[in-house]
Amino acid sequence: AQSVTQLDSQVPVFEEAPVELRCNYSSSVSVYLFWYVQYPNQGLQLLLKYLSGSTLVESINGFEAEFNKSQTSFHLRKPSVHISDTAEYFCAVTFSGGYNKLIFGAGTRLAVHP
Amino acid sequence: DGGITQSPKYLFRKEGQNVTLSCEQNLNHDAMYWYRQDPGQGLRLIYYSQIVNDFQKGDIAEGYSVSREKKESFPLTVTSAQKNPTAFYLCATFGPGGVNEQFFGPGTRLTVL
Numbered sequence: 172a173q174s175v176t177q178l179d180s181q182v183p184v185f186e187e188a189p190v191e192l193r194c195n196y197s198s199s200v201s202v203y204l205f206w207y208v209q210y211p212n213q214g215l216q217l218l219l220k221y222l223s224g225s226t227l228v229e230s231i232n233g234f235e236a237e238f239n240k241s242q243t244s245f246h247l248r249k250p251s252v253h254i255s256d257t258a259e260y261f262c263a264v265t266f267s268g269g270y271n272k273l274i275f276g277a278g279t280r281l282a283v284h285p
Numbered sequence: 286d287g288g289i290t291q292s293p294k295y296l297f298r299k300e301g302q303n304v305t306l307s308c309e310q311n312l313n314h315d316a317m318y319w320y321r322q323d324p325g326q327g328l329r330l331i332y333y334s335q336i337v338n339d340f341q342k343g344d345i346a347e348g349y350s351v352s353r354e355k356k357e358s359f360p361l362t363v364t365s366a367q368k369n370p371t372a373f374y375l376c377a378t379f380g381p382g383g384v385n386e387q388f389f390g391p392g393t394r395l396t397v398l
Contacts, residue, residue, distance in 0.1 A: 213391055215375065
């Protein structure tokens with residue numbers, strides 16, 4: 172069965188510092204990987220996704236994630252965070268033949284401090 | 286303005302009452318999903334529908350029911366059989382063709398008093 176583990180429930184960081192949010196998945200078949208961001212009392216917004224091709228994917232607001240098949244990981248990174256990046260981040264996976272059902276990790280709350 | 290509408294944003298109900306959460310979309314997407322979000326647990330799939338007049342149970346369907354009479358609408362009823370209904374409920378859609386992304390509505394926060 173597929174599963175997603177986000178290794179940190181909370182990550183505090185100072186503004187302009189680098190950050191990494193970790194995500195590991197378990198699957199016996201090919202997967203498609205996503206990072207979503209959620210601001211308080213709002214729905215989820217797609218941050219970036221890996222479907223195929225280059226293992227390094229980037230978002231328009233400076234985040235990037237690298238698909239590592241051997242380590243079954245899809246960690247999210249940003250070299251310099253802003254206060255506005257404070258939010259909850261969810262890693263999710265779906266797989267071929269899975270009717271596009273997403274399996275989510277428990278989430279990581281990123282708190283950026285001045 | 287295309288998107289997904291969920292109403293109401295906040296909903297209160299008394300124990301023992303059924304309540305229906307609305308989800309409407311004008312994206313012309315075939316597939317629709319309902320998720321429940323609890324603190325520290327991520328999102329869990331309640332029901333999903335790939336096409337009108339068809340739907341399947343997700344991982345936590347007990348105590349919930351849905352209908353899909355129109356492509357645009359996928360209402361979720363939280364019944365009195367749901368033992369712990371207080372949560373944030375999110376509706377999502379998925380467009381036709383391939384693996385892309387799910388689009389999420391703004392959510393409804395249900396509180397049982």
